[in-house]
Amino acid sequence: MTLCGQDISLLLLSVVITALSFATPITLGALSGVICERAGVVNIAIEGMMLSGAFGGYWAAVTFHSLPLAVLSAVLVGGLMALLHGWLSITYKVDQIISGTVINILGFGTTSYLFGQWYAHDAPSSPGTLPTIQLPGGRELQSLALIAIILVFVLYAVLQGTAWGLRVRAVGENPHAADTVGVNVRRVRYSAVLVGGLLAGLGGASYVPGYIPAFSPGLTNGYGFIALAAMIFGKWNPIGAWLATLFFGLTLSIQNNLQSCKVVEGPVPVGIVGMLPYIVTLLVLAGFVGRSTPPAADGVPF
Amino acid sequence: MAETTIAPVPAPAAGEPRSAAPPAESRLGRMGRELLVPLLAIFTSLLIGAGLISLTTGSPGTALQAYQGLLTGALGSPQALANTLLRATPYIFAGLAVALAFKCGLFNIGAEGQVALGGLCAAYVGYAVPLPGLLHPLAALAAGVLGGFLWGAVPGFLKARTGAHEVITTIMMNYLALQFVGLMLAGPLKKPGSLAARTPDLLPTARLPMLVPNLGLHSGVILALLTAVAVWWFLYRTTWGFEIRTTGANPAAARYAGMPTIRNVILAMALSGALAGLAGAVDVVGVALNVSRLNLGGDRYFGLGFSSGYGFDSIAIALLGRSNPFGVVAAALLFGALHAGASTMQFNTHPEVPGEIISVIQGLILLFVAADAIIRRVYRVPASAPGGATLTTGWGDSL
Numbered sequence: 001m002t003l004c005g006q007d008i009s010l011l012l013l014s015v016v017i018t019a020l021s022f023a024t025p026i027t028l029g030a031l032s033g034v035i036c037e038r039a040g041v042v043n044i045a046i047e048g049m050m051l052s053g054a055f056g057g058y059w060a061a062v063t064f065h066s067l068p069l070a071v072l073s074a075v076l077v078g079g080l081m082a083l084l085h086g087w088l089s090i091t092y093k094v095d096q097i098i099s100g101t102v103i104n105i106l107g108f109g110t111t112s113y114l115f116g117q118w119y120a121h122d123a124p125s126s127p128g129t130l131p132t133i134q135l136p137g138g139r140e141l142q143s144l145a146l147i148a149i150i151l152v153f154v155l156y157a158v159l160q161g162t163a164w165g166l167r168v169r170a171v172g173e174n175p176h177a178a179d180t181v182g183v184n185v186r187r188v189r190y191s192a193v194l195v196g197g198l199l200a201g202l203g204g205a206s207y208v209p210g211y212i213p214a215f216s217p218g219l220t221n222g223y224g225f226i227a228l229a230a231m232i233f234g235k236w237n238p239i240g241a242w243l244a245t246l247f248f249g250l251t252l253s254i255q256n257n258l259q260s261c262k263v264v265e266g267p268v269p270v271g272i273v274g275m276l277p278y279i280v281t282l283l284v285l286a287g288f289v290g291r292s293t294p295p296a297a298d299g300v301p302f
Numbered sequence: 303m304a305e306t307t308i309a310p311v312p313a314p315a316a317g318e319p320r321s322a323a324p325p326a327e328s329r330l331g332r333m334g335r336e337l338l339v340p341l342l343a344i345f346t347s348l349l350i351g352a353g354l355i356s357l358t359t360g361s362p363g364t365a366l367q368a369y370q371g372l373l374t375g376a377l378g379s380p381q382a383l384a385n386t387l388l389r390a391t392p393y394i395f396a397g398l399a400v401a402l403a404f405k406c407g408l409f410n411i412g413a414e415g416q417v418a419l420g421g422l423c424a425a426y427v428g429y430a431v432p433l434p435g436l437l438h439p440l441a442a443l444a445a446g447v448l449g450g451f452l453w454g455a456v457p458g459f460l461k462a463r464t465g466a467h468e469v470i471t472t473i474m475m476n477y478l479a480l481q482f483v484g485l486m487l488a489g490p491l492k493k494p495g496s497l498a499a500r501t502p503d504l505l506p507t508a509r510l511p512m513l514v515p516n517l518g519l520h521s522g523v524i525l526a527l528l529t530a531v532a533v534w535w536f537l538y539r540t541t542w543g544f545e546i547r548t549t550g551a552n553p554a555a556a557r558y559a560g561m562p563t564i565r566n567v568i569l570a571m572a573l574s575g576a577l578a579g580l581a582g583a584v585d586v587v588g589v590a591l592n593v594s595r596l597n598l599g600g601d602r603y604f605g606l607g608f609s610s611g612y613g614f615d616s617i618a619i620a621l622l623g624r625s626n627p628f629g630v631v632a633a634a635l636l637f638g639a640l641h642a643g644a645s646t647m648q649f650n651t652h653p654e655v656p657g658e659i660i661s662v663i664q665g666l667i668l669l670f671v672a673a674d675a676i677i678r679r680v681y682r683v684p685a686s687a688p689g690g691a692t693l694t695t696g697w698g699d700s701l
Binding site: 092099105106112 | 464465467482653658661666668675
């Protein structure tokens with residue numbers, strides 16, 4: 001059976017694999033959001049952290065010609081941006097949305113500037129992209145996709161099963177109570193934000209060098225905000241957020257594959273599919289798809 | 303952000319024992335002190351920007367060249383001044399939009415989407431609804447206002463009735479705007495026979511009257527300034543404005559006083575959207591003259607790049623202007639100047655300094671204005687008055 005000029009099972013496989021590919025940075029971004037917000041720090045700067053991480057990965061890749069160093073660099077740069085977010089919002093008690101805005105603007109500005117200053121005119125040679133996982137039918141998926149899925153369950157286990165995870169959750173629900181029993185609220189929040197930044201940086205690495213060998217300004221294209229929506233849709237739970245990112249990845253993939261499809265004529269169906277994730281998130285936020293409650297102390301400076 | 307400063311104790315009357323009170327401060331002195339932190343923030347950011355250029359190009363001379371270019375491109379010639387005003391115009395509207403929402407304690411990050419909707423609606427009236435004389439551009443602008451109004455009302459409604467936090471809902475609306483406009487441009491509103499996704503050109507009667515045709519300066523900037531006055535008047539001279547400000551300062555008190563909080567929140571977000579829609583409309587009717595995927599705003603890339611663009615810049619402008627309409631105008635002029643100067647800066651420097659450095663400077667300005675304690679500590683500026691309203695307390699806040 002054929003659809004859109006392809007065998008239907010091959011088409012489905014293509015859609016699923018593309019979905020997983022799109023979902024990788026979104027998953028890592030959503031995990032970043034989850035850990036930050038469970039500790040009570042609103043993080044709308046996932047986009048800026050991912051973008052900075054991607055640039056960090058690119059910089060290390062072309063400077064040291066080493067892919068492992070590139071991934072490490074991406075992760076660390078993400079962590080650095082997160083520390084800035086933490087410094088502003090935890091230490092200086094700047095409104096967390098504004099602090100996130102600062103990171104986003106600085107992230108975009110700095111990466112675009114440095115890229116333009118250093119790499120735009122003489123593109124350096126790059127060591128390429130990360131190794132891929134070979135799949136049936138000659139398709140491939142980047143290795144970070146698998147790592148992202150593993151991290152979903154790791155984060156879930158850490159949040160539910162470790163002492164640190166418990167402190168994070170306590171600090172996000174009732175920091176004053178946690179403080180009373182001797183938890184250092186600020187330090188826990190800083191550590192959660194740092195972990196969030198490392199995850200977002202890894203999300204950046206899934207762009208460069210995970211997916212493409214070269215950075216370009218604005219590479220992440222707003223996926224950090226989709227990750228935010230996925231986190232909310234997933235009710236601040238790592239596994240829920242992951243399922244939400246799969247949904248988002250699927251709609252993005254369908255949109256992508258439909259573009260070249262002659263059976264479904266015209267831009268209207270494509271546009272409607274494209275709108276779906278955002279409409280659903282709006283519905284979730286409005287409480288039509290079950291109550292979505294954030295951690296109680298989310299956004300409240302301590 | 304403090305709206306009013308607490309007046310110090312006035313000097314005691316003659317004959318009474320002197321207390322250790324400081325002399326009464328003049329209003330000008332107070333205003334000067336309020337301006338000090340933003341000015342220092344701007345100065346520090348420019349300094350750090352220069353430092354960054356020096357470091358990355360390896361020569362401080364390049365930084366000097368860059369700033370020279372920036373200045374020339376922003377203020378150095380009549381064309382430069384015109385460019386500054388042109389670039390500032392949409393920022394004035396968008397900054398006013400965010401500032402108005404702030405006054406109600408709301409975060410409107412949806413400027414991108416509201417601008418897009420406004421531009422699209424204006425374009426439609428511009429090419430499809432011929433009207434005589436000044437009526438045509440006015441109708442187009444009104445359509446843009448309506449488009450933005452509706453796009454802002456939706457997150458407002460969701461917030462007021464369900465508590466859905468406007469940060470996420472406005473971001474979602476931005477994406478929806480992108481999809482919706484794309485849909486319209488590729489289908490119903492598409493220019494017949496065109497390969498690109500774009501609207502037909504606006505009819506000549508739809509253009510805004512020009513102030514200085516040689517320089518491309520259209521009357522949108524006058525409209526922007528008038529709008530700033532209108533917003534000031536609305537906020538500080540009308541009952542609705544008063545209610546909105548009260549809802550922002552203390553929602554519980556507003557409710558206790560019987561103010562219809564739900565209506566006020568929806569109104570604030572909708573008006574905010576309307577202002578942002580006006581930004582898009584003025585851009586289309588003044589400069590762009592059609593709407594295409596890549597052309598909303600002349601050379602402005604309509605890719606809803608959330609990392610850059612109206613959405614976050616307008617937040618920075620509103621904060622820099624302390625949510626005061628006239629402060630917003632000043633801040634918008636600054637940002638407009640930076641953007642206008644950026645391309646000259648790129649030409650002026652060898653090796654070429656990319657224009658994106660101004661984004662770094664803008665980000666730093668926002669950082670220092672938001673965390674003004676840093677500025678205060680470095681420059682030893684005493685604090686003026688106890689802090690202002692908390693803007694957000696988490697996602698699930700109902701009022």
